[in-house]
Amino acid sequence: MSLDPVQVMSGHAKELKVVPSSNGDSKGSWEEKEEFDQDNLGLTTKPIPPKPENAVTIAVSTRVLFRTDREQKVFEQKGVEEYLRYQIEHENEPFAPGPAFPLVKALEAVNARLRELYPQSEELFDIVLVTYNHAHVGIRLINTINHHNLFIERFCMTGGSSPIGYLKAWHTNLYLSADSEKVREALAEGIAAATMFLPEKQSEVSQSQLRVAFDGDAVLFSDESERIFKAHGLDKFFEHERDNEDTLLDHGPLKGFLEALGKLQKKFYAKGQRLDCPIRTYLVTARSAASSGIRALKTLRAWGLEIDEALFLAGAPKGPMLEKIRPHIYFDDQMFHVEGAAEMGTIAAHVPYGIAQKHNAKQNTSAGK
Amino acid sequence: MASTVQNTDVKQKDADRAVVVAVTSREVFKSGPDDGGEILEIDESHLLLKLLHRVNERLEEENPEEPLLFDVILITTDSQRQQQSSRIISSTKHYGLEISRFCFASEDDFAESLQTNNVQLFLTTDRNEASQAAQKGVLSALLDQRVAISTSDQLRVMFCEDAVIQPDSGHTPSFAAQMGEMRRRFRLSDSPLSFILVTLHGGRDRCADSLLTLRSSGLSVDEAYCLAGAPRGPILSVLQPHFMISISSSGLEK
Numbered sequence: 001m002s003l004d005p006v007q008v009m010s011g012h013a014k015e016l017k018v019v020p021s022s023n024g025d026s027k028g029s030w031e032e033k034e035e036f037d038q039d040n041l042g043l044t045t046k047p048i049p050p051k052p053e054n055a056v057t058i059a060v061s062t063r064v065l066f067r068t069d070r071e072q073k074v075f076e077q078k079g080v081e082e083y084l085r086y087q088i089e090h091e092n093e094p095f096a097p098g099p100a101f102p103l104v105k106a107l108e109a110v111n112a113r114l115r116e117l118y119p120q121s122e123e124l125f126d127i128v129l130v131t132y133n134h135a136h137v138g139i140r141l142i143n144t145i146n147h148h149n150l151f152i153e154r155f156c157m158t159g160g161s162s163p164i165g166y167l168k169a170w171h172t173n174l175y176l177s178a179d180s181e182k183v184r185e186a187l188a189e190g191i192a193a194a195t196m197f198l199p200e201k202q203s204e205v206s207q208s209q210l211r212v213a214f215d216g217d218a219v220l221f222s223d224e225s226e227r228i229f230k231a232h233g234l235d236k237f238f239e240h241e242r243d244n245e246d247t248l249l250d251h252g253p254l255k256g257f258l259e260a261l262g263k264l265q266k267k268f269y270a271k272g273q274r275l276d277c278p279i280r281t282y283l284v285t286a287r288s289a290a291s292s293g294i295r296a297l298k299t300l301r302a303w304g305l306e307i308d309e310a311l312f313l314a315g316a317p318k319g320p321m322l323e324k325i326r327p328h329i330y331f332d333d334q335m336f337h338v339e340g341a342a343e344m345g346t347i348a349a350h351v352p353y354g355i356a357q358k359h360n361a362k363q364n365t366s367a368g369k
Numbered sequence: 370m371a372s373t374v375q376n377t378d379v380k381q382k383d384a385d386r387a388v389v390v391a392v393t394s395r396e397v398f399k400s401g402p403d404d405g406g407e408i409l410e411i412d413e414s415h416l417l418l419k420l421l422h423r424v425n426e427r428l429e430e431e432n433p434e435e436p437l438l439f440d441v442i443l444i445t446t447d448s449q450r451q452q453q454s455s456r457i458i459s460s461t462k463h464y465g466l467e468i469s470r471f472c473f474a475s476e477d478d479f480a481e482s483l484q485t486n487n488v489q490l491f492l493t494t495d496r497n498e499a500s501q502a503a504q505k506g507v508l509s510a511l512l513d514q515r516v517a518i519s520t521s522d523q524l525r526v527m528f529c530e531d532a533v534i535q536p537d538s539g540h541t542p543s544f545a546a547q548m549g550e551m552r553r554r555f556r557l558s559d560s561p562l563s564f565i566l567v568t569l570h571g572g573r574d575r576c577a578d579s580l581l582t583l584r585s586s587g588l589s590v591d592e593a594y595c596l597a598g599a600p601r602g603p604i605l606s607v608l609q610p611h612f613m614i615s616i617s618s619s620g621l622e623k
Contacts, residue, residue: 046572049597080557134557135566135580135593142577153572153597156604160558161592169603 050122066095094147129155194349203345216285218333222250223354288314371474386436527610549588
């Protein structure tokens with residue numbers, strides 16, 4: 001990797017300036033250039049991002065990584081030209097963190113641990129910013145990434161075209177966006193995806209351990225059992241689950257992501273760090289342990305997937321349990337649960353998959369970036 | 370000996386303001402067997418001419434007197450083609466292509482002809498030709514052969530660092546300024562012209578550098594992609610640029 005001095009300095013939160021073309025200084029007049037310490041060249045070089053096919057790639061949009069609600073209003077009320085003008089005007093003001101921010105920080109913490117244990121390995125998390133913002137917002141976004149010291153070196157600003165093609169090109173393992181339409185498109189293409197919303201409150205989450213929680217049906221598993229429940233009621237559901245206890249459930253859209261997390265967990269176990277593993281996974285399901293939950297567990301086991309904690313709520317509300325877990329993200333296919341969790345400060349994401357979508361009373365259909 | 374001929378079927382462009390673009394005849398007309406027929410068969414790549422023409426049409430829709438248009442020259446770059454000059458002219462008129470001038474040159478003097486015709490952008494699929502032209506100080510861009518047949522109705526121009534073609538040190542900023550001005554004639558969406566920045570190596574700071582440098586030259590790109598070393602193939606096949614202009618990895622000026 002070339003030791004380009006410009007790259008080394010990105011960790012500092014400084015302002016960017018526009019370069020007058022007559023200047024002749026091809027590298028731009030960034031303030032921090034004068035402060036560049038030649039001696040630190042070797043020590044502060046950033047690590048090279050991994051090859052997409054080796055990494056667990058998480059693609060996030062600008063609206064979930066950062067708070068852009070003010071700008072979103074400008075866009076909705078005054079149109080795209082005014083929105084971009086506003087963005088450029090405020091180019092040197094970094095955005096505040098958005099709902100996916102704690103998750104990204106936790107992913108980076110895991111990467112740091114992985115790099116310590118396996119310095120040559122490319123099996124890491126790679127975070128890519130995929131947005132259909134115009135490149136005019138690029139400087140502000142890069143400024144913001146620098147300000148928050150995030151490890152994001154890859155992005156796609158598609159200027160209005162669909163980002164789906166790029167998700168595939170990046171071998172995306174998980175796509176997070178505020179736009180449920182884009183999330184649906186991604187799911188239809190077989191990419192794990194979820195919609196995130198700006199919560200009113202957000203509880204503190206761990207800085208050192210990544211915690212990911214999943215609903216069972218229509219998230220890790222297919223929605224087949226939910227269909228029975230919706231069509232024929234709870235009794236039929238129990239009967240069906242009992243009769244099919246030894247038949248594996250079909251997989252759901254987030255199964256692959258759990259699998260990817262499991263692979264990374266095993267790398268910690270291999271180095272004797274099971275108790276201290278910085279990745280922890282949870283199943284939070286309305287199924288009950290004594291009956292319908294058995295089929296879920298058997299399926300997971302047959303898939304070779306371990307989940308650290310399985311919480312069978314037997315229909316009890318999920319909110320209090322999630323509040324105890326404090327995941328960096330919780331995936332559920334039902335908006336009712338997503339909203340309930342969010343009310344208690346949990347970072348919840350909606351997976352618009354399966355039969356529950358036809359019954360969702362409130363669906364987020366806001367357009368935007 | 371090179372020669373330049375005007376196309377009397379087409380209105381000549383403003384010599385001061387128009388952006389002179391040269392395309393090789395190889396890209397436009399298929400070199401088939403010499404069946405003696407007068408009209409040459411047109412290549413699918415003539416889509417590029419269509420897209421350039423469409424930009425001009427849209428510009429003139431906004432302002433019928435618009436001087437900032439693409440001024441397309443068709444140039445032959447080998448002696449064999451040079452000999453087909455009359456067929457090239459009649460074929461061009463036959464298809465009604467918006468080419469204002471023809472330049473008949475050979476391998477030895479085409480680069481000089483580009484200079485004498487004030488060509489601001491030379492488009493070719495041949496890397497060697499592009500390098501030769503660049504050495505004479507003419508901004509050159511590689512046409513992407515794969516995209517020639519796409520159904521795009523938008524001219525997609527990519528700026529990217531490329532080690533093979535020496536980036537032009539003098540002319541790129543002024544070309545960027547003209548392109549920026551042209552781009553601003555259109556709104557953000559539904560533009561017949563789109564500019565893309567791709568940073569292949571290096572991270573976000575290199576991308577920021579290029580964004581700022583292009584902007585200070587007068588061009589705000591529409592799309593930006595930072596690959597930071599990821600394989601370019603998959604991304605480019607989604608991007609589908611029509612041609613790629615090389616910028617140095619540390620901005621537009623060396």
